[in-house]
Amino acid sequence: MDDKTIWEDLGVKHHECGIIDVDNIDCHKQKCPLPKPSDNYNRLKNKPSINGTVLEGDMTIKEDANYVHKQTTAADTWVIIHKLEKYPSVTVFDSAGEQVVGDVIYDSINQVTLKFKGEFKGTATLN
Numbered sequence: 124m125d126d127k128t129i130w131e132d133l134g135v136k137h138h139e140c141g142i143i144d145v146d147n148i149d150c151h152k153q154k155c156p157l158p159k160p161s162d163n164y165n166r167l168k169n170k171p172s173i174n175g176t177v178l179e180g181d182m183t184i185k186e187d188a189n190y191v192h193k194q195t196t197a198a199d200t201w202v203i204i205h206k207l208e209k210y211p212s213v214t215v216f217d218s219a220g221e222q223v224v225g226d227v228i229y230d231s232i233n234q235v236t237l238k239f240k241g242e243f244k245g246t247a248t249l250n
Contacts, residue, residue: 211249
């Protein structure tokens with residue numbers, strides 16, 4: 124049982140000020156502020172579980188990383204070092220703004236090689 128539940132079980136919450144009166148003590152003598160929400164998942168005392176398995180680890184929501192590569196020299200093979208620490212999706216556009224399809228080879232979680240039928244300049248968005 125977390126601290127908030129314990130305090131709410133012991134007393135009555137004043138909706139105006141967010142203070143909980145405990146054990147019929149005059150609210151001007153004993154005030155217990157509501158606990159603040161935790162920004163650290165690992166400090167939670169009542170973690171969620173799935174089929175009895177408690178969810179552990181870093182549960183912070185991270186913004187998805189992306190990378191835009193600009194190919195300034197016409198080439199039929201582009202080697203892109205992106206440092207995204209993942210195997211990203213790849214979308215390619217030529218310098219005229221037309222989407223181009225080619226072969227995507229994942230060399231590692233930080234590098235991808237793109238192979239096309241012909242040479243051209245353009246951009247690749249990795250997400």
